[in-house]
Amino acid sequence: MARGTASGGVSERELFASEAENFAPRELQAAPEAYARTSPKPAKPARGARPPAASWLAVVNLLYAKAVRATTTALATELDRGTPFLFVPALLGCGTIIYYGLPEEPGFQPLIGGLVVASVALAFVPTHRQALRLLIMAALFCLLGMFLAKFETWRAGTNMLGSEISTRLTGRVAEIDHMANGRVRLTIDVLTTAKPKLRYAPERVRLSARKIPPGLVVGSEIEGAVRLMPPTGPVRPDSYDFSFRSYFSGIGASGFFMRGPDQVKGDTPLPIGARLFNGVQNLRNTIAERIRGLIGGPEGEIAAALVVGIRARIPDEINEAMRRTGIYHIVAISGLHMALVAGTVMGSLRMIFALFPGFSSRHPVKKYAAIAALAAIVSYLFISGGQVAAQRSCFMLGIMLIALLFDRGALTTRNLAISAFVIVAISPHELIGPSFQMSFAATAALVGGYALWSEYRQKRRRAPPATGRPLAIAIVSKIAGDIGSLMFTSTVAGIATTAFGVYHFQRVSPLSLIANLAVMPSVSFLVMPFAVLGSLAMPLGLDAPFFYVMGKGLTIMITVAKWISDRSPIDGVGLISSHSLALLTIALVIVTMATTWLRALALPFAFAGMVTLTDIRMPDVLISEDGRLVGVPIGDQMLAVNRARPNAFTVENWRRALPTEKIVGPIDSLKPKSGRKSIMILETPAASDPDDIPAEQVASGVPDQADVDATSADGVTGIGFDCHDGLCIAVHASGAIVAHATNIWAARRACDYASLIVIEDATAKNVCSTGPPLILTKRELAQHGSAAVYLSNGETGQVSEVRFALSEPYRPWHAQRQFSRDARGLPPYEQKQRAYPSTKFPRVKKPPTEYSAEPSED
Template structure:
């Protein structure tokens, strides 16, 4: 019995240790199957079939390859493709493509210019499904219809999610009295407290279109305020902002699917209002209890560790990361290790691995029990429960939820004696994420996470197949120092290859979304990941010891490890070159994504089809043109690249987040604030605006700011529409920061953009003709009309309706009494 148990355990390890593709038929010995040679004079079939592994010594590499492959012809190539395609189908590539088709449908939905109708979508799904059903006799046609059916299912799933979200978004900024229940509290690095509130009522004025959930910041809150408290306070509410430039991250899109209908700040300190807890629904009470437990654990960690290390420790254990200092966040972004802070697959895997390792080590102390029982399944079940608890205590954020699904599928595969690390399991987790949250498909988190995981799984499977086909001799006996050195080098090499593979798979997605790369990320990950592994082990240990009050030694050592991590990231960040790389084309990202799908999912020589897509993607990277002028959606800020890595802005104190995004987009290193001149001093006069030097920063006088682009075009920023006509004589672009403004020039060579246009269409990017500054400029806005549901609120602001800012009416003087 003992031998049988050990044999079963080794069998389980064998299943886990090989790739899924090795369970199927072996690959053909040649990339292209050899067709029977033609019998003609001078052609001996037996000679053609002789092995070519021993070519004459004088034959070069090309000759050997030609003899190995044989003559290439179109019929033979077609036959080879058909055989390889059949083998791919036998190995289950159709199932791997299911999440790809669903993702294509979801992306197509969010890329539509107008909101599709529910009835038409359902009719389209039924029609294509019926066609797929009746075409089962024709294999190729059936596959095409099934792919189309899955794409329409993804499109329908995205439509259902949008309808289910139905977030009521604030249309315009307003100040009102808010009464609501606290959902969560976050202590920010600036000292303010960020509150997420479910709104119960509003007053002074009472909002007719009241958002159900808002996010507000406060300078100070009562000491006894917790999640679930009913609070009240006067606050200024703002609608969610749109993209800071065209094709950038859309905050209103994210807020819509997060259920956040507005944001802002309290004009005073909020106060607690007495309420009857019986009126609170059970799900809200459970959520409040979990949130309070998270906050209590975070405060306990801060009290023991303290400083920035305590904030990072709280982020790793309970997902509370609002208090991490900005300079540490920036250092980790520049070094490419910010993924350590966000609870994702790395943390889930480390937690599961730690629990499984501890339990299997404990079971090994009882050989009889380990021989008779499937202890690996017991450990996998415990690991599954541990990551489920970790998901709940970390706040059920989207990245952690997705990572939990991926790892849960793998652990469940272990419970059913299936290979854990396979592309099929990754496909199952991707299907679950897409069905639950289709909007995540167009976000950087989903794209980078699944791209890295797919690349690593594919590389692991290929390496496992390569190793399985080799005969290995027993390793020679080594001394203990030699053994340790070999293990360290193997671990470092594995970690380096993991970083290279994952970094290569996600590089273009990171550039597309963030316009930045981390040149020293490989060295940073090699230096920091061993520390992170120890830190996460201590985090698990502290969580297990915390109920008994014995967690302080683990937290103390964890803090020391985080101190080392912060120091290393800061040292590497100071030596990292500029990480801003500018914009890349959308076509390049699509082509590289197609190449990644083919390379990771194909198991035959058909994976070579990824090369032309990857090459085309790399060749089209630089086809995106950087904007010549960037304009914020509130018309208050303009930025002009003036050369030399400098970005001229129209305000002395611009929005830091917006300017940082613009700097990365146009590859600028510093900003140049405007020079302001007083009227009548004679230092600068609008009459001589045409004499501005090329590449000059903004010069402001009389409510008008002027700058000259290196192409020679002049940009004017006007605060009052009454002054806009002054710039018509010399400006190529006029931006009017007045919702009541209009085009006073009536000149097709002068581009006029008003505050009303920006309020309705979002931020803008302007492009000048590179050949002539006289040619009319072109403009691209961030938001297209007709509006999608997450942009519908734009039509209701005062600026979008061409109205001036709201002003309280002055109280009329008391009229004389009537005699």
């Protein structure tokens, strides 16, 4: 009797075999020898005959069993390697994104309740139910991310100004930024306000001034007459929200000094933390001035940005050239700079230790160098301003250096997860910004890419090395390998960040690979190493030669950037859908974190993300939140606007989003040139990075206006806005007529033929008694922010949908909007004239007038 077979011919193996074995085809099992000798061979099926359905089912079951077995093995391998820990920051990020995407502000009670329920459920689930435990843990970390975001919102609690107001302000300077246009941007901690006194004054404001008192430093107290304005919202729906950033930065208002501020003597004692912060800021400004004085020109400004993170004075044309060529990441302090600083310090110290072989053989000099490198990158983090990318890089390198001190391996993917976990736990709002997303996307892609490259290199090293190669061939091979590595790095990082750059800025850099290959050698060998050496030699006064070499390297970089930028095609690509970005992000997370064949699960997400990139409808009309600016695409890659000098940042954002190539100004019917109408082609400076928007817009609230190059166009009629007596009319490609009116009387002239009327008046009511037009007043825009209007596809050209940037109930960073005069339907504030301006009678002393952001009875 064969082994494992009981009496009666019943096999015990078949009785207790797994499901996969039971479904295995009988042809794969070895037949007994005696049966093989006596039994006839089975007849082959005739050619063209269909195999029985049972055999197909057996094959499918076999493949299914193999797939289940392979998946189970891969999941077990991932668990053994600690891969679930790598997904913890991603799950926290999911919770954070869900919180910020909620239509209204949640309370603490449901979040805490959800955390408690998930924790209890996890405690009672048996340990052998791994899949269920992992699902509960995923839900737990998502809820934890929501709780952390909610806690940060409560902790920030920034007092936001509700409406424009002029007052006299006394405050303490927290930051000083000299702008490229000659103005100075000041971040001020408000101490007192007067004439009128603000009842709910913001704690910190950002103001611009034409000049400041000489010798003004961080920590000084100043006073002056200022014009304060509340933080603005997005310039269009789904774009960058300035109120959101201001709320979490503690900036409650922006504006400008109406006259130069005066420095006053302060007698308020500062805590030790504030004195330390002021000292660091003054040190940064001192170092920046020293570098500017030694190098000079735009090279000096970029050098100051690389050393201390102050980028405000970099000329706009240089910023635009670097953005168009895809090398602007060099200016933003990130992993490249941290790695070069740590490498320069560590390499220099090890070279010095090598000069003393006796000492080096008795002491762990490698660990000494690692300690020095760790101190260098921490100092660099503080002196550079501590941006998000710099924090991530410092955390990652710090973990690697600490692992080196304890003779442990440095797991780069785990370092990335730890740094992401720390940043999401401390500042969840950074997850929404482009800096965090692009920085971590590039780093994650590079970590995953170099992991695959390392596996490939290890397989190649198993082969016997080539011997007897000439020196010239070895040198050429080394250079080619370095160039290939640089190309690989630029390509992987560019692909990983392209989707995020398009979503936030609607632009790509077609020649970024060429530009990075051209400038990275000078940055890696001339700029950053000599920046480190110059910073170390600065206390001794020996920094001039090092910064001279750094300036020459920056000259090469600027020259290359300008040359490639002049030959770069148009970089505006229009809007992409948010769900496509989410799908591509999921694919990036899977391919980076997984270590087995489960990486292939990223392919369907990546494919779906690529297919749905253009799954979005472009708006037909864009309206600014103050009701002053309207944009209408008119064909031939042109965007018509109703103002001759529009806000530069707004129209540039609209131009890239739609996308169009030229901005067309209005036609003035009352001022024809040479007997004909003319259109104006507006040239607008690009501003794609919200951190580098002109000072007049972000710092002071004064709109920056585009430069106008007025050129006449023969035979142009019906193109752009035709303006006359407070009413501007434009015809959309669908035939719909869009009107902008400065008052209700001008708007009523367009009631009979316009499909959309935008009224720059918050008090307008009952504009059109009859007629079909949709009317948007300044009050609605003040309440709900900028608007995107979609017209119907039919011949009627009527409005089919209006999307506002904001919705009610307001989130905490938008709650101040309900208190503005425009949102309450009130006219602009006018200061009351005194009844006796020149009398000599004694005036009755009144209590100081207080201004409230809350609704009043006026």
